[in-house]
Amino acid sequence: MFLAPASTTGSAYSHLEKSVINGIETHSLEHFPNKNKDDIRVWGISSGLKNTWDRAKSGDWILFYTGNNEYRYAAQIQDKEENSQLGSEIRDIHLEVTEREEKEEQEWNLLFYLGIPLSIELPAETLSEWLNYERAYRSRFQRVPKKRLQTIEGKYGTLEEMIMDFTVE
Numbered sequence: 001m002f003l004a005p006a007s008t009t010g011s012a013y014s015h016l017e018k019s020v021i022n023g024i025e026t027h028s029l030e031h032f033p034n035k036n037k038d039d040i041r042v043w044g045i046s047s048g049l050k051n052t053w054d055r056a057k058s059g060d061w062i063l064f065y066t067g068n069n070e071y072r073y074a075a076q077i078q079d080k081e082e083n084s085q086l087g088s089e090i091r092d093i094h095l096e097v098t099e100r101e102e103k104e105e106q107e108w109n110l111l112f113y114l115g116i117p118l119s120i121e122l123p124a125e126t127l128s129e130w131l132n133y134e135r136a137y138r139s140r141f142q143r144v145p146k147k148r149l150q151t152i153e154g155k156y157g158t159l160e161e162m163i164m165d166f167t168v169e
Helices: 011-021 047-054 084-094 099-104 124-131 146-156 159-165
Strands: 002-005 042-045 061-067 070-082 110-114 118-123
Touching: 011 042, 011 061, 011 070, 042 047, 042 084, 047 110, 061 159, 070 124, 084 110, 118 124, 118 159, 124 146, 146 159
Parallel strands: 002 061
Antiparallel strands: 042 110, 061 070, 070 110, 070 118
16 A cells, blocks of 8 residues: 555645546547557656655555545556656646746656546544554655554455445445
8 A cells, every 4th residue: 555645735636636536638648658548547756756666566555645634535556657758748738837846856757557546535543543653644655564554454354445444425
């Protein structure tokens, strides 16, 4: 499982809405290799998190923290790709990039292709307690070590069952 900050107080939530919740039409992407798909749901991270990205695999879940002490979306990783051209295209054309992001030259070269996201209402404090984290939210994209999932697996059996329990219509 991975945790991604996408707070409604910053541009990350806009990125979440445009690239994951709504998806991006592939016909508008010059550097997308699979033109047989109508749209994609994609989340990108920078090369500074390559070790984290390397550990992700198809079937892993990303939970998106949107602020107000809550994780509001969960999406399953379908595939991943290192593609700086596509990442730049998505970032520069389809997402609103803030001045701070522009100055920091935040790249989107490590991409996760995601399934349709689920709307969830998972209190950050509850998840933090189950994962044995001191803070209720994460300030950067991170992988949750397997050993921290023991409480969830003991209570629900699987991570997917826990996510389904917090899913809303």
